[in-house]
Amino acid sequence: MEKKHKSYNGVLLLNKPAGWTSHDVVAKVRGIISQRRVGHTGTLDPLAKGLLVVCVGRATKIAQFLSGHDKTYEADICLGMTSPTFDSEGIRDDQTPAEIADLRLDQIESLLDCYRGTITQTVPAYSAIRVDGQRLHHLARKQVEVDLPEREVEIKNLELLDYTKPRLRLRVTCSKGTYIRSLADDIGRDWGCGGYLANLTRTAVADFHLSEALTLEEVANRHADDSLQDSLLPFDRALHCGALTVTEDFRSGVLSGASLTRRDIAAVEGDFMAGDSVFLKDTEGEVLAIGKAMVAANSITDSAHNGHTLFDYIRVLN
Numbered sequence: 001m002e003k004k005h006k007s008y009n010g011v012l013l014l015n016k017p018a019g020w021t022s023h024d025v026v027a028k029v030r031g032i033i034s035q036r037r038v039g040h041t042g043t044l045d046p047l048a049k050g051l052l053v054v055c056v057g058r059a060t061k062i063a064q065f066l067s068g069h070d071k072t073y074e075a076d077i078c079l080g081m082t083s084p085t086f087d088s089e090g091i092r093d094d095q096t097p098a099e100i101a102d103l104r105l106d107q108i109e110s111l112l113d114c115y116r117g118t119i120t121q122t123v124p125a126y127s128a129i130r131v132d133g134q135r136l137h138h139l140a141r142k143q144v145e146v147d148l149p150e151r152e153v154e155i156k157n158l159e160l161l162d163y164t165k166p167r168l169r170l171r172v173t174c175s176k177g178t179y180i181r182s183l184a185d186d187i188g189r190d191w192g193c194g195g196y197l198a199n200l201t202r203t204a205v206a207d208f209h210l211s212e213a214l215t216l217e218e219v220a221n222r223h224a225d226d227s228l229q230d231s232l233l234p235f236d237r238a239l240h241c242g243a244l245t246v247t248e249d250f251r252s253g254v255l256s257g258a259s260l261t262r263r264d265i266a267a268v269e270g271d272f273m274a275g276d277s278v279f280l281k282d283t284e285g286e287v288l289a290i291g292k293a294m295v296a297a298n299s300i301t302d303s304a305h306n307g308h309t310l311f312d313y314i315r316v317l318n
Contacts, residue, residue: 010232050202242270
């Protein structure tokens with residue numbers, strides 16, 4: 001039987017297994033669906049597992065709008081040992097654990113409070129960040145010393161889930177670019193005994209949740225039974241934007257990036273302001289482009305805008 005979907009378009013929520021790089025997962029999805037236009041919106045370390053947001057087909061053109069979202073993790077920190085990689089990969093078999101000071105619950109909360117809000121992190125030496133054109137982990141393995149860059153990040157929520165010596169379990173919601181490995185190392189140093197990231201699961205990216213994600217096996221099975229497209233989020237569900245529906249006559253104009261004026265608009269969806277991201281849709285509901293609204297939703301039909309362009313294109317999604 002011929003498949004309904006010879007190519008897929010949409011956002012795939014995927015449950016990445018531990019031990020795979022994000023690139024490995026993208027390559028596997030490409031192989032399953034025989035489609036090249038596949039990309040992720042935010043790397044997970046190989047040892048981490050959990051939610052990876054993957055764009056497929058035309059959705060790769062909206063990846064830039066999905067990459068800056070806050071992320072939520074559940075992290076296990078093992079106290080008493082340090083790791084040059086800040087995770088279990090760098091733990092030596094002959095390492096002797098340090099003594100772990102007994103802290104009361106209020107003392108642990110006080111320690112964690114130092115990391116709530118906006119903080120400055122030092123990028124791990126074993127990371128993919130480039131310095132002078134070379135990735136830090138390549139330089140670290142060659143034992144080349146460099147000044148590690150710092151970045152400002154925001155820890156929006158830091159919740160103690162459990163502490164059973166030597167394991168500290170946390171839930172962390174943070175801004176883009178936060179290294180949970182660095183957080184584990186910093187907390188261990190503040191405790192006075194060292195610590196490293198033993199396990200990490202990404203449970204959410206913005207409003208996307210791990211409970212909604214498919215395993216690679218499920219992706220393969222749904223592709224085989226021709227139901228995978230139904231599991232992909234369409235553009236307007238993946239991005240919470242307002243929308244302008246264009247007239248049928250103007251549809252081809254969108255695809256060529258023509259200026260949008262009041263007479264080309266058939267309907268307005270959502271309560272957006274000037275400067276907000278909005279979609280352009282056709283009368284069938286297909287998303288054609290994404291860009292910035294030049295005026296607020298409630299004034300689109302104002303006669304004062306006659307002849308003025310109302311939309312600034314960012315990407316045409318054909």
